[in-house]
Each structure stands twice: as C-alpha cells, then as structure tokens.
Amino acid sequence: MISRRQKFRTKNGMGWTAAVPGQMSERFIAFAQECWRPTVDLGCAYGVAAIPAGAIAVDLEMSHLAALPTGMARVVGRFPELAFRAGSLGAVHASNVLHFLTGEELEEGVQRMGDWLAPGGKVFVQASTPYQRPFAGFVPEFKQRVGAGERWPGWVAETRLITGYRRLHQYPASIHLLDEEVLRRLFRGWEIEYCGYYRRHGLPASLYLDGRESVGLIARRS
Numbered sequence: 001m002i003s004r005r006q007k008f009r010t011k012n013g014m015g016w017t018a019a020v021p022g023q024m025s026e027r028f029i030a031f032a033q034e035c036w037r038p039t040v041d042l043g044c045a046y047g048v049a050a051i052p053a054g055a056i057a058v059d060l061e062m063s064h065l066a067a068l069p070t071g072m073a074r075v076v077g078r079f080p081e082l083a084f085r086a087g088s089l090g091a092v093h094a095s096n097v098l099h100f101l102t103g104e105e106l107e108e109g110v111q112r113m114g115d116w117l118a119p120g121g122k123v124f125v126q127a128s129t130p131y132q133r134p135f136a137g138f139v140p141e142f143k144q145r146v147g148a149g150e151r152w153p154g155w156v157a158e159t160r161l162i163t164g165y166r167r168l169h170q171y172p173a174s175i176h177l178l179d180e181e182v183l184r185r186l187f188r189g190w191e192i193e194y195c196g197y198y199r200r201h202g203l204p205a206s207l208y209l210d211g212r213e214s215v216g217l218i219a220r221r222s
Ligand SMILES: C[S@@+](CC[C@H](N)C(=O)[O-])C[C@H]1O[C@@H](n2cnc3c(N)ncnc32)[C@H](O)[C@@H]1O
Pocket: 010, 012, 014, 015, 016, 017, 018, 042, 043, 044, 045, 046, 048, 058, 059, 060, 061, 064, 077, 078, 079, 080, 094, 095, 096, 097, 100, 101
C-alpha cells in the first residue's frame, strides 16, 4: 500500500514529488477526467497527477518523463518556453513548479497559459510558501518586503543564505516562495475559484510550520 508520506526525489535537484496528489492536483485530476479537450501537467515529474488525469506530461528533465507509462503523451521542455496551439487546452496544472521561476517568467507563463486555454479552461496551481519550517527564519524579512511593497517579496536568489536545512541539496540554488497576494495578482482578470493556504497531502513532517506550507489557486479563463 502507498503511504501518504512516501516521496521520491527528483533527479535534477528540484525538490521531491509525493506518492499522492496534493489538494489542487486532486481537483485537476477530477476536472481533467471529465474534460474533452487536452490537458497539460507542467513539471509532472513521475506523473503523480498526469497519469490519473490522462494529461500531456511536461517536464524539463527527460529522465523523469522516461519513467512514465508507454503511450502517454509527453513533452520535454521548460515552462514558460513551450508552444501549445492557442485556445486548444482544457486545463493546465502546475504543482510545485512555479516556485522555480522568476517573477518575470511567472508573468510570461500566466499570459501563455491564458493563450493556450480555451474559454472556460482552468489553471490549477500549488506552490511552496515561506511558511515551511526550513524557511521560518526568512518570514520576518518576507513580511518586511511585503510591507515595503516589493513586487516579488518571496524571491530568494541564494536559497542557502536563508536556511540551513539538512536537505538543502534537494533544492535549487534560487527559489521563489509564493503567497496568496502574489498569486492573486498574477491571475488578475481571471475568474478565481479558489486561492488560499493549506498543508498539502503527503507533506513531510520536517516541513510543517503553521498549516500554510502550500498555497493553491484555481482560476478560470473567461
Ligand atoms: C518538486 S517537483 C513536483 C512534481 C509534481 N508536479 C508534484 O507536484 O509532485 C518539480 C518538477 O518540475 C520540473 N520543473 C521544474 N521547473 C520546470 C519548468 N520551468 N518547466 C518544466 N518543468 C519544470 C522538475 O524537473 C521536477 O520534475
């Protein structure tokens, strides 16, 4: 039996992937299973959401995609530098991927998602927040940046400077810890069905802080 706590390291130092889908991924899977248009899972890793959703699996790491079942549609590439036909997709899923992008890449990425989606299509996002145990020491600075009106208060150019976490080698050199305000701003003009914090299913206990470890968003293209 699969444990909800089981997790698998990525092969490229971009964190880990859980054996069970997080809350936003569950919503994506349910939506995708009913959707007649193609759907896409950005940064799918080993397919925890892409496989049950039947989505086109996208990842920048070829060896992750190689582990997927034969016959699944897959694209090796780096979001946002991808090309799908305008208005062709029913949904886009990005779970634990957007926090690897800079603010400018996020803005470009949201614009591209809007181009790819058909009217009524949805985006499902889950991302890491500053409210994870390894980043607790960064929270005061994060709040100061928010207070000062910084556009990207969670951008950390050198992850090693804000944490001594023993599993730091599993994180990329830079990280973009996201919060509800930044996600809402990125998707301004979309119909936001949900945006908020939660503790994702399968989160390792070593990351627990105050229940706001993940931030999620479901937005509909009007
Ligand atoms: C932390 S894992 C998350 C995997 C899975 N989505 C989940 O929720 O468990 C991040 C995955 O995204 C991929 N990735 C990171 N940045 C990416 C980008 N800009 N475009 C495509 N894939 C990316 C990594 O190779 C890795 O497989």
